[in-house]
Amino acid sequence: MSHSMIPMKKVQQAFSHAVLRRDCRCVARSFEPCGGSLECSHFFTQGSSPALMFYPANARAQCRRHHWEHHCRKDGFYRRWLEMNDPEELEWMERARSRFIRYTDDLKSRIIELCEDDRLDLVAELVRKELGE
Numbered sequence: 001m002s003h004s005m006i007p008m009k010k011v012q013q014a015f016s017h018a019v020l021r022r023d024c025r026c027v028a029r030s031f032e033p034c035g036g037s038l039e040c041s042h043f044f045t046q047g048s049s050p051a052l053m054f055y056p057a058n059a060r061a062q063c064r065r066h067h068w069e070h071h072c073r074k075d076g077f078y079r080r081w082l083e084m085n086d087p088e089e090l091e092w093m094e095r096a097r098s099r100f101i102r103y104t105d106d107l108k109s110r111i112i113e114l115c116e117d118d119r120l121d122l123v124a125e126l127v128r129k130e131l132g133e
């Protein structure tokens with residue numbers, strides 16, 4: 001039963017596409033002009049905070065240029081952006097980011113289904129429940 005059938009890549013794609021459909025444009029950006037195609041960008045990176053990998057408030061559509069800037073800028077610009085735009089979610093994510101989540105095939109398939117139905121609100125509920133909220 002430990003053999004996993006659903007690749008994470010498939011869940012990541014479904015989630016990214018849903019985030020891009022939700023936002024439709026580069027939403028977290030500095031004053032630099034946008035450049036490149038839209039991508040799904042995580043505030044807390046997937047590597048540092050796997051528990052928040054599919055948490056909708058942790059992801060925003062950004063053009064390639066601002067996505068790159070987001071992960072290279074060290075002056076706290078994007079953290080302030082989140083503090084201004086989503087302070088409650090930021091506070092919750094700070095508490096939850098180090099928790100453990102087991103990405104079973106069942107959980108992965110539910111996330112994919114909800115993303116394909118554009119129900120990121122329900123993905124948020126699901127992740128919060130998995131993280132013990």
Ligand SMILES: [Zn+2]
Binds near residue numbers: 065
């Ligand atoms: Zn941009």
